[in-house]
Amino acid sequence: DTAVSQTPKYLVTQMGNDKSIKCEQNLGHDTMYWYKQDSKKFLKIMFSYNNKELIINETVPNRFSPKSPDKAHLNLHINSLELGDSAVYFCASSQEGQDLYYGYTFGSGTRLTVV
């Protein structure tokens, strides 16, 4: 069983479209994250949710909206896609109080290409 699974793995879409990326974790963790990895491999945190509550919201355009229906899911919806949104988006999870010892568990990423 995949611990943190993201769908889709690849997403190619046109500028201006709206798309969603889904993330699910079966580890029982209470905290989930979205990271963006750009073409230079630089990883930047976007959002974090703890028990469905937003706790980290970095400087991200309003076109990006995370949604956490329950603590096992954290979805990312992107409106009006732009070329600069092309990147690999990683979902991750951790358990508060244990992340120092076990780290984060990352999904395998969603490669978004905007054309």
Next chain:
Amino acid sequence: AQSVAQPEDQVNVAEGNPLTVKCTYSVSGNPYLFWYVQYPNRGLQFLLKYITGDNLVKGSYGFEAEFNKSQTSFHLKKPSALVSDSALYFCAVRRSSNTGKLIFGQGTTLQVKP
């Protein structure tokens, strides 16, 4: 603000030789430091951490890292590199008082040649 710097985009070593991947950090207060590895088309995997205590920490796959407070460094090391160690390595830092927010360096590609 917290930040992490990995000064080398790429490190090349021959199999069997020792390797070092460098990392320096900037954070107010006590740092929590981490190394992660990313294999091609995969997510990041946790390698090791420094929270407190012994400055030399050991992690997965024979890797270790040395915390140096005066130099604000946390270099990743391995005594004998394997070709299978070739991957992208990320150093990360978190402030002890800042729950959850892990800041990553820009990554260093390690290439181990046979």
